[in-house]
Amino acid sequence: MDHTTVKSPKKHEIRILRAMIIIGVINMAYFFIWFIQPDHISYLPLYVIIVLVLLFQFLRILHEWYHYFNIKMPANVPMPPGYRPTVDVFTTYFPGEPYEMTEQTLEAILSIRYPHETWLCDEANDQRLKEFCASRGIHHVTRNSRKDAKAGNINNALQYASGEICVIIDPDHVPHPDFLDPIVPHFANTEIGYVQIVQAYYNFDESFVAKGAAQQTFQFYGPMMMSMNHYGTVLAIGANCTFRREALDSIGGHAPGLAEDMHTSMLLHAKGWKSVYVPKILARGQVPSTLHAYFMQQLKWSRGTWDLLVHVLPKIFTDLSWRQRLHYLTAPFYYFSGIIYFLNFLIPIICLVFAILPWKGDFFTFALLILPLFASTVLIRHYVQRWVMEEKERGFHLLGGILQIGTWWVHSLGILYTFIGKKVPYLPTPKDNRDQSHWTLLLPNILVGLFSVAAIIYGLRYDWNPYSIIMAGIALTNFTSMSIVTYIGINSRRMQHSAGRITPMSVFLWTKRQFWYLRHFLYRGLRLGGLMILLLLTLGMFVAQRNDKQAFQDPPKAQQHTGRLITGEFSPYGDRGLSATGPSDLASGIVSFYSSWTDSLPNKEYFASIYNTGRIPMVTWEPWISDSKEDLHSISVFSLINQGEFDEYLTESAKYFAALERPVLIRFAHEVDNPFYPWSEEGSVSPQNFKNAFRRVVSVFRNQGARNVTWVYNPWKASALDQYYPGDDVVDWIGVTLLDYGPHLQNRSYSFNELYAPFHERLIAYPGKHVILAEMGTLSEDRSKWLSNAFSSIYERYPEISALIFFQSDKDQNIPPGVSDVEFLNWSINNTSQVSALLSDKFDVQQWSNQLINTRKPNGAFKKQPMDVSGITYNKAHQWFRNVHSLNRRVLEEDFAQIRSLGFTEIKRQGPGMYDQNVLSVAQDMNMKVHYAFWLEPDSIYIQEQELDIMDRVRELKNDRSIASWNLTGAVFNQIDLLYDPVERVIQADWWARRVNEMAGRLHSLDPERPVTIDYKLGVSGVHEFLQIAGMIPEIDQWVLYPADSLVLTVVSDSLNKWKVPYYWEGPAPEIFCDYNGFMPWQDRYQRELVVFDGLVDIWGRRKQNYLKVDQCLNGNRVDVDIPAWNFILPAIPAWPQSSFPLQAIQYRNGEPEALTDSGPWTIDWYLVQVDVFGNEKAIMPVGKGPSVQLELPWNADYFKVLMVIHNTSISKHITKPLVLPVHPSQRDQYTSLK
Structure with missing residues (x-):
């Protein structure tokens, strides 16, 4: 027998479902709170409407989830011994309803196995039906008036019936023979007032309208009614509900009204009667199959439920439980969706026609937050479909949704009729399947579609922007929905009559059928993996949001080494400091040599020998101006440079280098802080003197067009890096001398990290500057291991290092002070092929592209005429x-x-x-x-x-x-x-x-x-x-x-x-x-x-x-408003990350600062601004408002600024200062390690 039932939810299924609902609520709350932030308001009137629409839709979704939270199957109640209540089964007839349908229902009622009396409540006193009833022993009852419509008709028959149980079945519903078997046992509990079963349909595939109307009920008669059973809010459905006669009598019989079933259940609950839902298909009926019939039914229900909300519910509200109050208070709002849909149609039309944006904000964040919320609604809805009655009831139910959208004006009309008191006659839903759809029924949807298309065409021609395109997309969706509803209104029977013909709809149906074959796998996947999918999307959203916030706290990501490294070597020959230019395993791109100002520069053939091997020269240009060290120590070469004494020499040198037309590195006056060299501090060199000289040398070269020269500034110790730095605009490379003297210095070898780390710490202040290790070597016992560790460190920790020079001198006479047991130092690497392999393992060792560089000076004025533009x-x-x-x-x-x-x-x-x-x-x-x-x-x-x-x-x-x-x-x-x-x-x-x-x-x-x-x-x-x-x-x-x-x-x-x-x-x-x-x-x-x-x-x-x-x-316009000359000072107090840090606006009185306590008509806003390693602002976060606020200090405060904005409604003043925190020297190491 076809009384499909479902299995009771298992505990783990309920836990999964509740987890999904909780996650969905979190997603909804998170999105809504973000969406309604004041910063997102663009056009307030429309923004308010959108917020109200969203709020309604969210409440509606929450209402649905509320009815999924406690899905519970009623226990199968066996018939108690000796309990055999008498039963009356009623159906009705209204003039015009098909005889065959009524007779089919009566025959089916007679076939119900449980002993009962069958009653036909005939509003027409129809002779054919009287004879039909008489021939089968059916009670035929009629009346002279039609007061209270269906309810009055049933109540009239109740006067003559005496059964303890009353079954009311619509004439289009066909009960199964075992209809009463699962129902009657529940009435052994004397508290039960009525029992409701599933309302299923046998004309589901008769038309598009029938299919859509049926789809709207699947979730309701499945999981939602099962939860209502748990909540004690089961709704009586007039098509096939079973009542206790005593319960009906307690409220004066079946309640009247356009929504007589809801009215009856409402009154019964108010009298304290309980209800039961039996999730079994024990009868099948008809669903409206034409748009005319469907609209009539929906208008009746909309008007009827709102009438109950306005006129009946207030009278019995206190007699209901809190769940019943919530249920009857919210149920009519299903039909309020008609007004919401109307607003959904109206919003994009207004936006497109008037070029209005109701909302503004970061669309990327909007998409990020809406995705898990959308997934929540889809996945939860599909998950609960394991508790719908039949496999065919599972799916996305798009047709049902579109049909509901197309009923917007009918639902709205029902609400309007309620408040203006217009009556809607109670007429049974037409069941003769004759399509009576008239253009007047389709006109509201046609108008919405036409207005939407017109708005799209006009709006996009007038105002083309991403948000108008989005609004046009919404309007196009509305037009599509209205077109589909209009189509099925005109062709509501097409599902039956288009067989064998190729039409747009038949193509659509064929495509849909192909998808149907896959849907089982899709739905099964969504149901089985719903929680996991939802968790991943939600966690992804929160992680992305957290990363945005965390990124505000975290320092900019450490720069990664590109893996590209240029290597070179100084391999001396002779006594002039020149280097061998032949092929080398270690020198991929640079040949380093030394040249003194007392010597002439190498000839061009020497440079050509370097360039011909695909490498470029690095000249360590030493300003020796005398062969006598004593003379040099008494003369400041940098003072002479600054006085112009060497301009002629520098000019000729610049011309010489420019004429090469290929790249050259010049390492000028290296290690200025090294007392070994005569140009160091022992020569009375002040840092400013050196910096001015360095800048002058570079300036002379640039004046001569020597842009092929790049300049290397190379201090000796890290502590001198800042002190002597000539400036970003004249320093291309920062050179580092990195020599490990092994056992010859303090009897130990220093690792690469120990030698370079002091430089690296200070180089943070020079973002974007490339570092060249201008002299790199080791005298440790295991040179290969030392170099291997060095290469790893460079790759993993020091991305600023772009080039290195192997110091390959085998007779270095620069012996460290205190070392007397050696005549010279041998830095050369013997196993060059092994070291080269170690390099290749970590780096893409490359050459520079060896091409000509334009070093020609401009030779005349430009010929183009300047434009006078502002x-x-x-x-x-x-x-x-x-x-x-x-x-x-x-x-x-x-x-x-x-x-x-x-x-x-x-x-x-x-x-x-x-x-x-x-x-x-x-x-x-x-x-x-x-x-x-x-x-x-x-x-x-x-x-x-x-x-x-x-x-x-x-x-x-x-x-x-x-x-x-x-x-x-x-x-x-x-x-x-x-x-x-x-x-x-x-x-x-x-x-x-x-x-x-x-x-x-x-x-x-x-x-x-x-x-x-x-x-x-x-x-x-x-x-x-x-x-x-x-x-x-x-x-x-x-x-x-x-x-x-x-x-x-x-x-x-x-x-x-x-x-x-x-x-x-x-x-x-x-x-x-x-x-x-x-x-x-x-x-x-x-x-x-x-x-x-x-x-x-x-x-x-x-x-x-x-x-x-x-x-x-x-x-010449001058603003009359004087912007306050306020400022702020960061307090000089030691502070820790994540501790509270005061920010105080100050004003000046008589030149003295004092705390500002009242900003008057001006508003003060405080922000944290995050910067990257180059000092560029990348993010902003509000801190507070008012003359003083407490700031929670971020980690890595070095990468933040404090912004104070003083403003009124039209004018603002910005004051920005770096967030530099004073830290006690004794705590600096600990603070640095925490960072």
């Missing part, structure tokens, strides 16, 4: 999916209007990007010009692909009249500094210069009308190199120069103007606008892993001080 660099929301900002038309129009109010009509914008269409369209509408920039990646591997993309984009946009020029941005010549060592970067710069010139030429060919510009970051000492590079790229019309520091503007401009360089400035300095031509960033940028505080406007849209300065100097 404007705004507008890179707001460039990476949209990682950005807190978005650029819809409203935002662009507001920003561009503000930019124009400053007097600017030109912007520079990097592309291609998702916002290009919007930016160019709004710029054209507002008569603004766009300097369109393309980012150049410095990795030459991608140059061909980049160039193709650039050319394609220029072809697409060259007819756009809002574009003023094409720009190559990214400062590629400066970026290569971060990727290559100092020698290779010069080689790469020349390669890029040639390639950029070719690229600019092609751009001119494609678009002869527009100039081509390129970015370049310029330092004070880099003018000559810039001029040389610029001279190599004549196709560039204009150079966009980014000042490396504030001095560049004033120091360099005269030189550039002298050479008539076509350029303009770009950067954050207001002087760019006030005194020069150029571009300045518009707004601070805030996105994942990047924060930049260089804009005229801050992250939150408030005007910064630079904005006010620019407005004043250009337009």
Whole structure:
């Protein structure tokens, strides 16, 4: 017999399900709390609506999960001995219902094995049915009025029936012969008022409507009703419910109403009667198979349940248990989803038509948080499908969901009718299967679909941005849903009548059937692995979030060694300090030699012998100016250099080196702190004297175009590194002398780590500087082992080391003081092949690319005419999916209007990007010009692909009249500094210069009308190199120069103007606008892993001080508001990580600082800003508000700054200071080890 049942949940299944629900609740709470943060509000009215929609949907999901949390099967109750209650079985008839259907049901009722009386409650007093009943012994009851509809009809029959148990079966439901066998035993418990069974359907596949309507009930009659059984909230379903007659009499009979079954169960529960759910299919009925019938049923239920909520529930609320109160309070809200769906239709239409963004935020984080929440809903829903009644009831139930969406207006109408008091007649759901769908029933959905499509077309043409595309996607989904509902409304019988014909729907059904074959495996996988999948997704989300937060605490990741190492050697011959140039196992890229100023430089043939082997020279250039040490000690060679005494010598030397046109390393005045050398402190060398001399030497070389020379600064001891450092702009390499004297010094050998670690600790302050071990050797007994350990240390711990020179002198007479038992030291390595193998095991030992380098000085003024341009660099929301900002038309129009109010009509914008269409369209509408920039990646591997993309984009946009020029941005010549060592970067710069010139030429060919510009970051000492590079790229019309520091503007401009360089400035300095031509960033940028505080406007849209300065100097506008001159000082108290650290704003009275206690109309916000090893800001975290806050100190405080923002609603002032913590010397080692 077909009374399908399910197995009772096992304990471990319940534990798994509850774990999944708890995880789902956590995911939901986490997402919702994040979503409703004030920073995410863009357009408040729509944002509130979205939050309310989300809240409703989340409550609805929680309501569903609540009904999964305690799935419980009722015990199988055997029939107690001697218990045989009398039973009456009632069904009804309403005029117009099919006779065959009613007669089939009556025949089935008669076939029920348990003794009973059969009753037909006939509203029509139909003669055919009277004769049918008379011939079969069925009680036929009729009445003269139709008061209370179905409930009144049943109550009328109850007057004549006397059974202890009453079964009410709809005329379209066919009970099985054993229908009463599992039900009646439950009534032996005198507290039971009614027993409900599964409502199943035999016309499930009759039409699309029938299939969708049935899908909506599967979860309800399975796991949800099983939980209701546990909660005592089982809902009576009028189609096939069994009541105790005494219970019905206690409430005055079957309760009336459009939702008479819910009304009846509500009253019974209020009277204290209990209910039981038997999860067995003991009857099968009809589900509405036409849209007309389905809509009629849903309107009746919506109106009926809300009527109960408004008018009945308040009267009996206190008589119900808390679970019953919750149940009857929330059940009608199923139909409130109609209003929610309407809002879901309305939101994307409004957003697209009016170019409004209700929400703003980091889309990457949104996707990261929504994924586990979405997975929670899907996986939990599939997991509980092990407790649905039949295999065919499992699945995603998409058709049921779409049908419910399409019923939005019906459900909404039912709620509206409740509040305006409009009656809905109680008519049985049509069961004659005649499709009476009329266009009026389809019109609301058709209108929603049409409005959605119109909004998509208009919205994307008017405002093309990622969020409008997302809204268009939602609108397209709505249109698709409405189209499907309209289709099945028109073709509700198509599932039966389209057999044998190929139609779009038949193709869809065929595809669906193919998927059906796989669904068993898919559903089984989702059910079996649901918890594991959910755990992995949730943990992944939390780990990603934690990593974001932890990354804020952790120091920047240690740089990893590239594995690329250049090796060289000093293998002396003769007495001039020259080195052998023949092939060597140890010297892959460098030949090191020494040259004194008292000697002439080696001839060009010597250099050629080095270059011809694929290596380059490193000259240790020793400023010996006398053969007498005594004379040198009495003369400061650096003072003479600074006085210009050696300018002629230096100039000739520079010309000589430049003429080589190939790379050279010069290690000038090495080990200035070593008293052995005459140029050391014994020669009255002050650190500043040395630094000035070093800078002068480099300057002379650069003036002569010797950009092929890279400079090595090599102190003797680590303690002198900072003291004598000449400056980043003149030091290409930091050299380290690393010699282990073995037993000749303190009778022990020092490991590589012991010798190098002091340098490494100080080199942290010089991020990006490459290190060359200019002299490396050991006199230990096991040299191979010492070197092997050294190579491992370099690879694992010291990524800054890019090159090393093996000191291969076999007759070194520089004997350490106190050593008298040796005549000379032998540093040479005998087993060079073994050492070479050890090197190759760890490193990719390479040579430098040996190509010509342009060392020609600029020979004349530039011919391009400079453009007189000033404007705004507008890179707001460039990476949209990682950005807190978005650029819809409203935002662009507001920003561009503000930019124009400053007097600017030109912007520079990097592309291609998702916002290009919007930016160019709004710029054209507002008569603004766009300097369109393309980012150049410095990795030459991608140059061909980049160039193709650039050319394609220029072809697409060259007819756009809002574009003023094409720009190559990214400062590629400066970026290569971060990727290559100092020698290779010069080689790469020349390669890029040639390639950029070719690229600019092609751009001119494609678009002869527009100039081509390129970015370049310029330092004070880099003018000559810039001029040389610029001279190599004549196709560039204009150079966009980014000042490396504030001095560049004033120091360099005269030189550039002298050479008539076509350029303009770009950067954050207001002087760019006030005194020069150029571009300045518009707004601070805030996105994942990047924060930049260089804009005229801050992250939150408030005007910064630079904005006010620019407005004043250009337009004479002066803000009447005086921004407070407040500041803050980090307290000089020892502190530990994760301890509380006070931050206090201060004000000055009579020049003396005092604590600020009241900020008045101004607000003070405090932030921690994380920086990377190069000092670039990468993340920001709020700390607190007010004049004083307590900061929990992060670990690795060296990588943080404190930002104080003083602001009102429109103006802000930023003050940033490094978070430098004072640590007592006695605690420094312990603190360092903790870090």
